[in-house]
Amino acid sequence: MTQSPVSPLPPPKERRRLREAASLTQAQVAARVGVSRETVRDWENGRTTPRGRRREAYAHLLVSLAEQTAEMTAVSTAEITAEITAEITAKKSPEETEPQEAMGGRDMTVGQGARERAETAVRTAVPAAVPVADPAPPPEARPERPLSPAQAFDALYAFCAPALVRQTYLLTGRRELARESVERAFELAWQRWPEVACDPDPAGWVRATAYDFALSPWHRFRPRYRHPEPPPSDASDRALLNVLLELTPPQRRALLLYDGVGLDLPETAAETEATTPATANRLLNARAAVAARLPDLSDPTELHHRLVELASTERLRAAKPAVVRDGSERRARFWTRAAIAFTVALIGTTALTLRTAPTQYEPPVPPGETVLGVPPRVAPGPLSEKDQKLRAKLRAKMQHGPERLAPQPQ
Structure with a gap:
């Protein structure tokens, strides 16, 4: 019995690109294949791979999307070329055409940029399965230099820091505390930048670190955070913030990630390091608590809008990325020097102990023993009750005779 050959599938990134090129959502693709939206998302992320009939249906759908995208790309490329030709013709007169082309004027630059734009559209829209002849690059084209670690960090900071605060x-x-938490999270990200840069979701990594630092229970012992800060001026914003602060930290975090940031339930559970049922329970309890105090926010959509408005009313600004990078490097140098100083102190203490410790065994003083019938001397100690009575009796009686005996000469 022979098995049918398995249908080949493009890489996960290519699957997502084909779907987006066809202007389809994950829910639409899931309806065509006959699976859930979460399953399609896992296929595009590379977490799971379809099998059996679902794989066949998904493969046929991707092939049809590739063919459709190729046809649309050919048509759009022709339209772009015609539009560029008309634009150049309208801007140039017959007398000015030859001098400008010879001198490399502005119109030639526009035509070359448009031509590159059309070639880029062909490259990005046609799937990898369809071979495309690479056009010859212009002689002045140079490969783009990759971003340095500092530039990549600054781009991530500029994209995430304002909203994260x-x-x-x-x-x-x-x-x-919000500003400090975000700065500490990015300082830690800069110290571990190779790890963060290779993470599939760098923004999620920084967000989870900032949330963990902000919800640390040790802040209550810091003098600067013992007293509450001034609340928002608007009464509705103040009421919503009070309701949020009355929730438990896990419920508040789940509500903010799901209804504020817009993550789905599995992503919220993964970021909070909890199971999906536990995260759903926290979310439902948080929504019930908010709806009990503010009935107008029982709708999740309205709650999302109110959370966005409340966060936007406060003018919270993050520090410059260069300042954060410098602070991270100073903190790393400080802890490195502290570790070196502690190690040196430990080595010095150990060496001093080895130097002053005795090198031979010194036995303790043995207890006294009877030698030739002479008992050992007994150290003075507390008197017994009988001895105390005898001492009191002797002291009470008058002593007769001279106080001091002295020898008399004969």
């Missing part, structure tokens, strides 16, 4: 403010209700 507002989210952390909703999580803690403290402006200074």
